[in-house]
Amino acid sequence: GKMVRGKWVDGGRHYVDYDGVRQPKLDGKQYNAALNKAKSYNSVLHKSKKALYDSLTWYGFSSSAAQYAIDHLNADYKANALITAREYRKNNHLSKTEIYEWLTSSWIGKFTKEEANYAIQKLNLPSEGSQARNKWVGNYYFKSDGKMAKNEWVDGGRYYVDSEGKMVRGKWVDGGRHYVDYDGVRQPKLDGKQYNAALNKAKSYNSVLHKSKKALYDSLTWYGFSSSAAQYAIDHLNADYKANALITAREYRKNNHLSKTEIYEWLTSSWIGKFTKEEANYAIQKLGDK
Numbered sequence: 432g433k434m435v436r437g438k439w440v441d442g443g444r445h446y447v448d449y450d451g452v453r454q455p456k457l458d459g460k461q462y463n464a465a466l467n468k469a470k471s472y473n474s475v476l477h478k479s480k481k482a483l484y485d486s487l488t489w490y491g492f493s494s495s496a497a498q499y500a501i502d503h504l505n506a507d508y509k510a511n512a513l514i515t516a517r518e519y520r521k522n523n524h525l526s527k528t529e530i531y532e533w534l535t536s537s538w539i540g541k542f543t544k545e546e547a548n549y550a551i552q553k554l555n556l557p558s559e560g561s562q563a564r565n566k567w568v569g570n571y572y573f574k575s576d577g578k579m580a581k582n583e584w585v586d587g588g589r590y591y592v593d594s595e596g597k598m599v600r601g602k603w604v605d606g607g608r609h610y611v612d613y614d615g616v617r618q619p620k621l622d623g624k625q626y627n628a629a630l631n632k633a634k635s636y637n638s639v640l641h642k643s644k645k646a647l648y649d650s651l652t653w654y655g656f657s658s659s660a661a662q663y664a665i666d667h668l669n670a671d672y673k674a675n676a677l678i679t680a681r682e683y684r685k686n687n688h689l690s691k692t693e694i695y696e697w698l699t700s701s702w703i704g705k706f707t708k709e710e711a712n713y714a715i716q717k718l719g720d721k
Contacts, residue, residue: 434451435451435491436450436451438490438491439461439464439490439491439492439493439496440491442493444458444459444461444493445458446458446461446464446491461492461493461496462496462499462500464492464496465487465492465496465497465499465500466499466500466503466504468487468490468492468500469483469487469500469501469504469506470504472486472487473504473506473511477510477511477514477515478511478515478541479508479511479512479515479540479541479542479543479546480501480506480508480541481541481542482540482541483500483501483504483506484497484498484501485541487500487501508542508543508546509545509546509549509550511542511546512534512540512542512546512547512549512550513549513550513553513554515534515540515542515550516530516534516547516550516551516554517554519533519534520554523571524568524569524571524573524579525579526578526579527551527554529579530550530551530554531547531548531551534546534547534550535547564576564577567586567598570597570598571592571596571597571598572585572586572590572592572596572598579596580592580596581593581594581595581596582594584605584617588617589616589617590611590615590616590617591604591605591609591611591615591617598615599611599615599655600612600613600614600615601613602654602655603625603628603654603655603656603657603660604655606657607625607655607656607657607660608622608625608657609621609622610622610625610628610655625656625657625660626660626663626664628656628660629651629656629660629661629663629664630663630664630667630668632651632654632656632664633647633651633664633665633668633670634668636650636651637668637670637675641674641675641678641679642675642679642705643672643675643676643679643704643705643706643707643710644665644670644672644705644707645705645706646704646705647664647665647668647670648661648662648665649705651664651665672706672707672710673709673710673713673714675706675710676698676704676706676710676711676713676714677713677714677717677718679698679704679706679714680694680698680711680714680715680718681718683697683698684718691715691718694714694715694718695711695712695715698710698711698714699711
């Protein structure tokens with residue numbers, strides 16, 4: 432139900448500007464507009480054909496307009512793959528294998544295997560593991576064999592890196608057993624105290640954000656607490672989830688101007704409020720008509 436801004440809408444037939452107002456002068460011109468947008472994306476972002484198509488359809492163009500743009504765009508996707516590979520190497524310090532995986536990933540680069548192989552060959556990287564050893568490169572740590580560390584303690588057990596190899600900061604890690612501060616350094620004094628820490632974090636969330644039980648649990652596990660520590664916090668938290676639902680409903684109405692039906696849907700949504708139907712009904716009843 433939210434106003435669309437700066438996109439092609441209604442099956443990609445009409446364009447609304449960034450203030451949400453329809454632009455009749457662009458009606459019927461979606462194919463040329465799609466091609467121009469594709470040219471802009473290609474010159475700046477150097478996307479793969481699949482990523483370019485996905486960007487155009489996300490922007491609101493119809494599948495036929497997006498395909499028209501792809502068919503009429505003079506793009507060198509192998510060159511785009513090479514430019515992208517250089518960016519991956521520069522910003523993420525990846526190995527050849529990891530760069531190839533990112534390029535061909537259906538979630539990231541979306542390049543073909545042929546395009547990715549071209550990029551790897553032209554990139555002219557040293558052989559695997561011949562670069563950094565036992566050292567940090569940005570937020571990534573390379574072990575004695577030259578491979579990037581992932582999901583483990585590194586540098587004398589002081590720091591923890593996640594599944595992508597990046598240093599973790601300000602979270603509970605390693606199954607929620609240990610805490611690393613905002614500088615990434617492990618805090619041994621907190622070892623074994625994750626249950627109390629989870630409860631304190633839950634109290635903080637509850638007093639400020641007024642979350643549902645499910646949203647609170649999800650926040651705790653995202654923060655790195657184990658499922659058992661998160662559940663302990665939930666079980667020992669003195670929270671009034673009906674009251675939280677009412678506070679949240681008032682915020683929805685104030686900030687988003689929703690109807691009661693829409694507020695109820697947001698409250699019970701598995702992506703937004705995550706409240707129970709009982710809690711949502713309570714909130715709607717207490718909300719009144721004002």
